[in-house]
Amino acid sequence: MNGTMIRTRGLTRHFTVKKETVEAVRGLDLHVEAGELVALLGPNGAGKSTTLRMLTTLLPPTSGTAEVAGLDVTADPRGVRARIGYIGQGNGAAHSQRGRDELVSQGRAYGLSRTAARARAAELIASLDLEGVADRLVSSLSGGQRRRLDIAMGLIHAPDLLFLDEPSTGLDPQNRANLQEHIAALRAEHGTTIVLTTHYLDEADQLAERVIVIDHGQVIADDTPERLKADHAGDRITLTLGHERDARRVVAERLGVVAGGRVERAGAQVVIETDGGARLAPKLLRGLDEAGIEVAAVEVARPTLDDVFLNLTGRSLREESATTGEAA
Amino acid sequence: MSAVPSPLNAPKGRPMSTSMVMDTAVVFGRELRPVLRNPFSLVFTMVQPLFFLALFGPLLPDVPGGGSALQWFVPGIIVMSCLFAGSTTGSNLQFEMQTGSHERTLVSPLRRSALIVGRSLKEIVPIVGQAALIVAATVPFGFRPHLGGAVVGLLILGVFGVGLGAFSYTLALASKDQEWMFWAIQQTLIFPLMLLAGMLLPVDDGPGWMQVLSKLNPLTYVVDAERALFGGELASATVAQGAVAALVVAGLGLLVGTRAMRRA
Numbered sequence: 267m268n269g270t271m272i273r274t275r276g277l278t279r280h281f282t283v284k285k286e287t288v289e290a291v292r293g294l295d296l297h298v299e300a301g302e303l304v305a306l307l308g309p310n311g312a313g314k315s316t317t318l319r320m321l322t323t324l325l326p327p328t329s330g331t332a333e334v335a336g337l338d339v340t341a342d343p344r345g346v347r348a349r350i351g352y353i354g355q356g357n358g359a360a361h362s363q364r365g366r367d368e369l370v371s372q373g374r375a376y377g378l379s380r381t382a383a384r385a386r387a388a389e390l391i392a393s394l395d396l397e398g399v400a401d402r403l404v405s406s407l408s409g410g411q412r413r414r415l416d417i418a419m420g421l422i423h424a425p426d427l428l429f430l431d432e433p434s435t436g437l438d439p440q441n442r443a444n445l446q447e448h449i450a451a452l453r454a455e456h457g458t459t460i461v462l463t464t465h466y467l468d469e470a471d472q473l474a475e476r477v478i479v480i481d482h483g484q485v486i487a488d489d490t491p492e493r494l495k496a497d498h499a500g501d502r503i504t505l506t507l508g509h510e511r512d513a514r515r516v517v518a519e520r521l522g523v524v525a526g527g528r529v530e531r532a533g534a535q536v537v538i539e540t541d542g543g544a545r546l547a548p549k550l551l552r553g554l555d556e557a558g559i560e561v562a563a564v565e566v567a568r569p570t571l572d573d574v575f576l577n578l579t580g581r582s583l584r585e586e587s588a589t590t591g592e593a594a
Numbered sequence: 595m596s597a598v599p600s601p602l603n604a605p606k607g608r609p610m611s612t613s614m615v616m617d618t619a620v621v622f623g624r625e626l627r628p629v630l631r632n633p634f635s636l637v638f639t640m641v642q643p644l645f646f647l648a649l650f651g652p653l654l655p656d657v658p659g660g661g662s663a664l665q666w667f668v669p670g671i672i673v674m675s676c677l678f679a680g681s682t683t684g685s686n687l688q689f690e691m692q693t694g695s696h697e698r699t700l701v702s703p704l705r706r707s708a709l710i711v712g713r714s715l716k717e718i719v720p721i722v723g724q725a726a727l728i729v730a731a732t733v734p735f736g737f738r739p740h741l742g743g744a745v746v747g748l749l750i751l752g753v754f755g756v757g758l759g760a761f762s763y764t765l766a767l768a769s770k771d772q773e774w775m776f777w778a779i780q781q782t783l784i785f786p787l788m789l790l791a792g793m794l795l796p797v798d799d800g801p802g803w804m805q806v807l808s809k810l811n812p813l814t815y816v817v818d819a820e821r822a823l824f825g826g827e828l829a830s831a832t833v834a835q836g837a838v839a840a841l842v843v844a845g846l847g848l849l850v851g852t853r854a855m856r857r858a
Binding site: 322323324344347348350352354355356357358359360361362363364367368371372374375376377419 | 611612616617620623624627628631686689690692693694695697698699700701702703704705
């Protein structure tokens, strides 16, 4: 399937909290082609989930328009719902139900016949490793099992467009890796268009071909992870020197540092942010050696999306996720 | 773990359209399944009515004219168990709102109206099941229901229960994730409604204001109709009034419920 999957124009959502207007999403213009795998990345409260809720018809926009799978979310919400899959932050399957029953009901909700719904449920149960637990009460399943059941629920009607809201929040590393495998497979084997929100930097980095960085309800960057890093952050060379005075000298005289690189010092440690760090490091070490400065250790790191976010906003995404805790 | 299966059974990009009746049937079936899988859950909301039956019933004087007090008391208890089951059912929805499965149904193409109608219709099953249990438990002690009347009585009770369920779901939607608010309102309303309907003691001898309030309470007409029907009085104004009251409650409940669901 070719063409546009999502197009928004000036998509805006305000909330009124204690008589004050909060602009959660401010004039978002998004364009997602069929077959793309897009991650909406941003700190908690950036507007990712609000955006997703508008695109999935859960929340009406305050202003602006959104076309999803060819239909307007305000004019034909039921049409949009029939064409999309959605895996929310919570558990799609009710705790009082059995997994297989919920899958069959879900299939019926999307218009599958009873026979087709049963067959499709069995297929998903097998492929998501739920055979042993599908006929147990959902409340008795582990977190990872429930999450796999949620994925199965979202895929029951084989949607062309799948939304996932913070899919891996609360999962252990193994289940996270599992989930990411599934998402990647879905994209590779069926060409499903996938839009997910995340505040896990590595998840966006590894999984998405396109990362849309959102902050304060606006898009502040939109590109492949590689290009974002190339454009907005350099490699990071960390030098640990024998003495603090050596470190001061390196910074003051910009020893061996190419023009344009950013240099910061903390104690006897100097961090140089620059392009082509791996090529530059040997040259740098030689220069320092000639100047008689002893280097205790050197480390060259590729930039992360966190560096991108830091350079774009002056704040670290990692710190914000750590301090604000649960996803908004 | 194997790959994600191909969408063999689901035609891609061409969603099938469903009808309101199909949507309602899906919701109804989904709601009913846990009840059928675990029928014992029916007994849970029956505990209180059964206590009233066992510990309050024996205190009633025999009806003048020789009839057993149970003849007057049991239909009220049947309505009470309907009231408890119907008014608390919203807590199931509230739990699903907290865990996220309600949100999932909101993103599905199921009609908003079907989400409330299907759920409310399901209430008929536990209500009829509980009524049958109460009748079965009281017949050995001298309760003598009129068969035809009992059938019509359960029909009216089912309609009333649909309305109660719809109101309970509306309350759950309105109180969102504040569980305490749902229970505070449910508990505040249920006992005045129950006592003013003359469910445990007749209101006829009460003060004037009480009789006025009782006349305004739709539950009063349902209780009176149930007593008439279980006693074998089929075609009477009392029965007609009860049927109308049940229909009005059901109609209003589904109306506000659907509106609340659309706004959810």
